[in-house]
Amino acid sequence: MANVDDVSSCGQNGSLPALRIVLIGGRVDRCPSGKSSTGNFILGQDVFDTSRRTAQSEARQQEVLGRRVTVVDTPGWLWHYSREDTPELDRIEIQNSVHLCPPGPHVFLLVIPVGLHLSQDIRPSLKEHLELFNVDVFSHTIMMFTADAPCSDKMIESKIRRRPTLQWILQQCGNRKHVLNISDREDEDQVKMLFEKIETMVTNNGGRHCSVDISHGNALREKLQVLVEKASKRFGDVQKQRRKLKIQIEGRSEVSLFLC
Structure with missing residues (x-):
């Protein structure tokens, strides 16, 4: 279920409308998922703690490129774990994330570090965890590749061609993807392009956000x-x-x- 909230239209006094983003994704044991770093990059400030695992969903707001942007960071599940094996507190925190950016997120960014190898057995885990939201998450999701060095679309496309699991995830996300070099905080064009992709996705969804x-x-x-x-x-x-x-x-x- 969704409500009309066209992010391509202007807000009050001609300002750009707000954007509400929820960061989701799995993790590998003792290896950070990169969601917190992604949130910091998008907001242009170190507002999420990257020195520890995210134990509860947290929402932060900043003015970015002339618009009010809310980013919600969430606990990551272990990629190969079933939903039942994910601690109950983590499952509840993941569900609660969408309630921290009312009236609901415009987009879910599925964060995947470029160097991470995902085998085919993560598919049921991903589906089960996204079902926690009780909405068609994939239709509101962009696949977000994060890197700590320059990484072109061509490199990512080559990687996807070699990885059936990445092909499957991209297909589920309506072939929407974005690459973010999180080491280059000065490159605002990366964020600008991301916002444009979000706007296009929302427009294609009938100008709707996920309702809560x-x-x-x-x-x-x-x-x-x-x-x-x-x-x-x-x-x-x-x-x-x-x-x-x-x-x-x-x-x-x-x-x-x-x-x-």
């Missing part, structure tokens, strides 16, 4: 609160047990010294 169910968002927040409280209680119980054990150990040490 407010009641579903409220339910997710309540569930998150319950999980956080349970986790906090478990942490408190563990700390309490550790203190008790420490007292017992120290007590035994004192007794041993006394007997000596």
Whole structure:
């Protein structure tokens, strides 16, 4: 379900309309997915922490090329894991991402580092995780290749031809792709071209963004609160047990010294 929100039309006072972007994608164990770096590049500021794994969805806003841009970073699932194997808290955070940019995102950017090799067995995992959003995500998705050095479209196209999985993902995304050299922060044309591709996609979708169910968002927040409280209680119980054990150990040490 989607609502009309044509990003190709002008906003108030002739300004460019806002853009709402959700970054999604898997990760490889102990290897960053590059979503946070992508968000920083798009917004032109280091607003997402790239030194740690993203544990919860976070939304940041900046003025970019004359328009208000919201980017939501999300936890990455392990590419080869089924949705059931992804921690429940991660699954809820991924779902909640679309509720952090109301009334809903214009685009999902599926972030894939250029050097990452994806085997064919990631297909069911990708489908299962995108079903968390309860919308046709692929019709609102651009495949985002990230690199830390110059990387031409020709190089990417050659890579895609050699990788059946990349061919499949690109096909699912309506052959929409973009290459981002995240090491060149000064190159605004990369972002300008991305915005143009987003506008074209939205126009082809009838000028619509992905709508979100407010009641579903409220339910997710309540569930998150319950999980956080349970986790906090478990942490408190563990700390309490550790203190008790420490007292017992120290007590035994004192007794041993006394007997000596």
